[in-house]
Amino acid sequence: MTKPHVNGKRVLVVDDGMTTRLYYRDVLETAGFGVEEAVNGVEGLERALMGDFDLLIVDVNMPKMDGYEMIAQVRVDPALHEIPIITISTEAGERDADRAYAAGANLYMVKPADPALLTETAQMLTGVEMAR
Amino acid sequence: MLSATATPRDAAPALTIPAEDYARFCDFFYRKTGIMFGANKTYFVERRLQERMAATRSATFRDYFTMVRFQASGEEMQSLVNAMTVNETYFYREDYQFDALVRHLLPEIARTRAPNDPIRLWSMPCSTGEEPYSIAMQILENWPQADAFSVEILASDIDSRVIAEARQGLYTARALHRLTPSLKSRYFTAVGENFRICQELRGSIDFSVVNITEGLAMRRFRNLDVIFCRNMLIYFDDNSRRRAVEALYESLRPGGYICLGHSESMSRMSSMFRPRKFGATILYQRPVDND
Amino acid sequence: MPLIKARSHDADDDPVAPDTAGPADADTLLAAATASERRAAVHALEDSVDGQAALCRRLAIEPSASVREAILAALIRQRSPAIAAALLPLLRAEEAPLRNAAIEALAEMPDEVAPHVEALLADPDSDVRIFAGNMLGVLPHPRAAGWLLTALADEHVNVCAAAIDGLAEIGDPATAAALEAVPARFPGNSFIDFAVRVAVRRIGGC
Numbered sequence: 001m002t003k004p005h006v007n008g009k010r011v012l013v014v015d016d017g018m019t020t021r022l023y024y025r026d027v028l029e030t031a032g033f034g035v036e037e038a039v040n041g042v043e044g045l046e047r048a049l050m051g052d053f054d055l056l057i058v059d060v061n062m063p064k065m066d067g068y069e070m071i072a073q074v075r076v077d078p079a080l081h082e083i084p085i086i087t088i089s090t091e092a093g094e095r096d097a098d099r100a101y102a103a104g105a106n107l108y109m110v111k112p113a114d115p116a117l118l119t120e121t122a123q124m125l126t127g128v129e130m131a132r
Numbered sequence: 133m134l135s136a137t138a139t140p141r142d143a144a145p146a147l148t149i150p151a152e153d154y155a156r157f158c159d160f161f162y163r164k165t166g167i168m169f170g171a172n173k174t175y176f177v178e179r180r181l182q183e184r185m186a187a188t189r190s191a192t193f194r195d196y197f198t199m200v201r202f203q204a205s206g207e208e209m210q211s212l213v214n215a216m217t218v219n220e221t222y223f224y225r226e227d228y229q230f231d232a233l234v235r236h237l238l239p240e241i242a243r244t245r246a247p248n249d250p251i252r253l254w255s256m257p258c259s260t261g262e263e264p265y266s267i268a269m270q271i272l273e274n275w276p277q278a279d280a281f282s283v284e285i286l287a288s289d290i291d292s293r294v295i296a297e298a299r300q301g302l303y304t305a306r307a308l309h310r311l312t313p314s315l316k317s318r319y320f321t322a323v324g325e326n327f328r329i330c331q332e333l334r335g336s337i338d339f340s341v342v343n344i345t346e347g348l349a350m351r352r353f354r355n356l357d358v359i360f361c362r363n364m365l366i367y368f369d370d371n372s373r374r375r376a377v378e379a380l381y382e383s384l385r386p387g388g389y390i391c392l393g394h395s396e397s398m399s400r401m402s403s404m405f406r407p408r409k410f411g412a413t414i415l416y417q418r419p420v421d422n423d
Numbered sequence: 424m425p426l427i428k429a430r431s432h433d434a435d436d437d438p439v440a441p442d443t444a445g446p447a448d449a450d451t452l453l454a455a456a457t458a459s460e461r462r463a464a465v466h467a468l469e470d471s472v473d474g475q476a477a478l479c480r481r482l483a484i485e486p487s488a489s490v491r492e493a494i495l496a497a498l499i500r501q502r503s504p505a506i507a508a509a510l511l512p513l514l515r516a517e518e519a520p521l522r523n524a525a526i527e528a529l530a531e532m533p534d535e536v537a538p539h540v541e542a543l544l545a546d547p548d549s550d551v552r553i554f555a556g557n558m559l560g561v562l563p564h565p566r567a568a569g570w571l572l573t574a575l576a577d578e579h580v581n582v583c584a585a586a587i588d589g590l591a592e593i594g595d596p597a598t599a600a601a602l603e604a605v606p607a608r609f610p611g612n613s614f615i616d617f618a619v620r621v622a623v624r625r626i627g628g629c
Contacts, residue, residue: 016557017588018159019618026617039163042407043399049409061557063527065403066519079409090553090581111581112614152627160592201593202563250427268426284429336426347466370531374496381489382462404489419489 006032009126012051013037014044014070015059015088020111024057024118031119032128041065045073048080054126058105060089060096068103075104084125088113149178149193157181157197164209167216167366167395180215184208206369213366221259223266223303224310226362229391230270232410233358237389238275241357250282254359254383256344258287261298262307263360264337265329269319286353288342295339301329344376353383363393365401377402387420449477458487465490469497472505479509483521495524499531507535514543514554526558533564540570549579556585560592568594572601580609584618591622599623 011033013024025035036051038044040062048056056074060067067087074080087100088109097108107121122128149157154174162168169177181193188208190196200208224230233253241251255264264287271278289295304326308316320327342349344364359380365373380390381404390405391413392398398405398416405416452464461481468474475498482494498506513525529536536558543555556574559567571594574586583605590598602619609615 017585019584019588019591019621020614022621023614023617038399040399042403043397046397046399046407046414049407049414060519061523061526061554063523064399066523068519069403073406090584091550112584112612115613150627152625156592156625202565204563250429252429271426278425281425282427283425284427286429333426336428338429371496371500374492374499378462378493378496382459402492404492 007123007126007128008034009054009122009128010034010036010052011055011057011122011126012044012047012053013057014039014041014047014062014067015057016040016062017059020059024113027115027118028122031123033122033126041067041070041073044070045077048074048083049077053083055122056083056085057122058085058087060087060091060100068099071100071103071105086118086121086125149181153193153197154178157193160197160201161212161216164400177216180212184212184215187211210367210369221262222307222310223262223269225262225266226394227266227270227310228411228413229360229362229415230267231274232391232413232415233267234270234275236410237358237415238271239277242277242281245281247281250284252284252286252356254353254356255285255287256342256353256359256361257289257291257364258294258298258339259289259291260294260303261287261301261329261337261339262303263287263362264298264339265301265319265333267360268333268336269315273315284338285336286338286340286356288340288353290341290343292341295341299334299339301334303327303329344379345372347379350379350383355385356383356388357385358389358391359384360391362391363396365392366396373401377404381405381418384418386418388418390416390418392416449474450480453477453481453485458490461485461487461490462493465493465497469501472503475501475503475506476509479506482510482524483513483516488520491520491524495528499528502532502535504535504538507532507539511539511543514551515548522554526554530558530561530563533562533567536562537564537566540566541573544570544573544577549582552577552579552582553585556582556589560585560589568598572598575601575605580612580615583609584615587615587618587622591618591625594622594626596627599626 011028013021013035015021016039021037025037028035036047038047042065044056044058058067058070071085071087074083074085084106085104086107086109087105088111089096090111092110100108106125109118158169185193185196188196188199190199200212203209238251245251253267255267258264264285268285271283287298302323308320308327316327319330319333321330344350361380365376368376384390398407406419407414408417449468452468453461455461455464465478468477478494478498482491485491485494498510507529510525510529513521516522516525540555540559544552546552552574556571559571559574568590571586571589574582575590577583577586587602587605590602602622605619606612606616
C-alpha cells in the first residue's frame with residue numbers, strides 16, 4: 001500500500017472523509033512522506049500514540065471526537081505534545097482558525113487545501129529540506 | 133460451519149469477489165467495527181463472506197453487501213461479525229495486557245491507594261475462567277507490591293454454564309499450552325487428562341452471572357480500577373454497545389481503565405474514554421477529573 | 424495472600440433520579456451538579472416524551488462529554504420524529520462537538536430524518552448543506568444515494584466534495600456519469616478531480 005519513505009518523515013491524516021484522506025495521502029506520498037490515516041479524533045489519538053509521527057493533519061468536523069478536542073488532548077499528552085499539527089477545515093471563518101490555534105494547532109488551512117501549499121507546509125513543519 | 137456442499141463457491145480460487153468490492157467491504161467493516169484485515173487475511177475473509185452469502189442466498193457479492201449495509205435490523209451485520217471473529221479462550225491469551233497491568237497500571241494505582249482500600253479488577257466477560265485466573269497468577273507472580281495491597285478480582289459472564297465451569301476450574305491441556313511448567317505445577321493439579329486450578333485461586337475470585345445491559349444488575353459493579361472487556365462489544369448491535377459502554381464507564385472509578393481485545397478499538401464506540409499507551413498496548417481511561 | 428474475595432456491594436450510594444420526576448422538574452434533574460447525577464437523570468427521563476424534549480434541550484448546553492454521549496445514546500434508542508426535529512437545529516451550532524453529535528444521532532434515525540433532507544440540502548447556509556452531505560454518506564436509507572446526487576449539483580465546492588465522498592461510499596455505477604461531470608464545474612481544483620476519480624473507481628463505474 002504505502003510507497004517507500006523518501007524523506008523519512010511520517011504524517012498522520014485524521015479525517016472522516018475517505019476521498020480527503022486518500023488525497024492528502026497521494027499528495028504527501030508524492031512528496032516523499034510516509035502516511036497513515038485515522039477516521040476520527042479518538043482513532044487519531046490511538047494512532048498517534050502508537051505511531052511516532054512527525055506531523056498530524058487534522059480535520060475539524062468528525063464523529064466521536066472533533067479536531068479541536070483531539071488537538072487539545074495531543075497537547076496535554078507528554079508523549080505527543082510537541083508534534084506539529086495542521087488543521088484543515090471547510091470553515092473559512094476567522095473564529096474557526098482562532099479556535100484551532102487556541103486548541104494548539106500550528107497552522108490552519110481551509111479546504112480544499114492546495115497541494116503545493118500543503119506539501120511546502122508539511123516540509124517546513126517537519127524540517128524537510130525543500131526541493132530545489 | 134457450513135459443509136462444502138452448502139457453499140458451492142468453496143472450490144473456487146481465492147478472491148472471486150472483485151478487488152474494488154473487496155476493498156470497499158474492508159473499509160466498511162473497519163469503520164463499523166474497528167477491525168482491519170491485513171493482506172494475509174484475504175483468504176479467510178473471503179471464505180467467511182462466501183459462507184454468509186450462501187447462508188443468506190445472495191446471488192452476488194453486491195446483493196449481499198447491500199443487505200449488510202441497509203438491513204434495518206442489523207442482524208446480518210451481526211452474523212458477519214460473529215463469523216469474522218474467532219473466539220478461543222486459553223490461559224495467558226493476549227497476555228501483553230496482563231503485562232501492562234502489573235508493570236504500569238497496578239503501580240500507578242498503588243501510588244495513590246491506601247493499603248486497606250482494595251484494588252478492584254473485573255474480568256467481563258470471563259467465559260470459563262481462563263482470563264481471571266490468568267490475571268490472578270500474573271499478579272501473584274509478577275507484581276512485587278502484591279503483598280502490600282488487597283486485590284479483588286471479580287469475574288462475570290452472561291452465560292451461567294460457563295460460570296459454573298469457571299467455578300469448577302477444570303481445564304484441558306490445550307487451555308494450558310502457553311503456561312510454563314513451573315506455573316502449571318504451582319497452580320494446577322492433574323485430574324486424569326485434565327488439570328484443576330488450585331483451591332486458593334478458585335476461592336479468591338468472585339464469579340457471577342450478569343447481563344451488562346441490565347442497569348439494575350450492573351449497580352453491583354462500582355469503583356472498579358481495571359475492567360478487562362475483551363472481544364465482547366464487537367458482538368453487540370449499536371444500541372446494546374452504547375448501553376454497555378455507558379455501563380462500563382459507570383462501573384469504573386474516575387481514572388480507571390478498560391482493556392479491550394487486540395482487534396477492538398474504542399474509536400468506533402465512544403469518545404468518553406481517553407486512549408493511553410502502555411508498552412505495546414492502548415488502554416482506555418475514564419477521565420480523572422470528569423465526573 | 425493479597426487476593427481477597429470481593430464482597431457483594433449494594434450500590435445504595437448511587438445517584439438515582441426519583442421515578443416520579445414530572446416534566447416540570449426534568450430540566451432541573453438534568454442540571455444536577457455532578458455528571459454522574461446527570462447521567463442517571465438521562466436514564467430516568469428517556470422513556471417519556473417530555474423527558475426526551477428535556478434531553479434535547481439539555482444536549483445544547485451540556486458541558487460534559489460523558490453526559491452528552493449518554494443523552495445521544497438515549498435519543499438514538501428512543502428515536503422519533505420529534506427528536507429528529509429537535510436535533511436538526513443543532514447542525515447550526517457554533518460548537519463542533521454539538522454539531523457532530525447531532526450528525527451522528529441523526530444518521531441513526533433514517534426514517535425520521537428523511538422528511539427533512541430536501542430542506543437541509545436547500546438551506547441557505549453552506550455549512551448546513553455540507554453537514555447534510557456528511558450525514559447522507561452514512562445514512563442507512565435507500566434514497567441516500569439519490570439525495571447525494573442532489574448535493575452533487577450544489578454550487579459550493581465543499582458541499583460537492585461531501586457528496587462525492589458520500590457517493591464513493593454508497594454510490595452505485597448509475598451515479599458515475601453525474602460524478603464525472605463535476606470536475607468541469609471546478610476547473611483547476613485538483614482535489615475534486617482526484618476525489619471523483621477515486622469515487623468512480625470504487626463504485627465500479629469504469
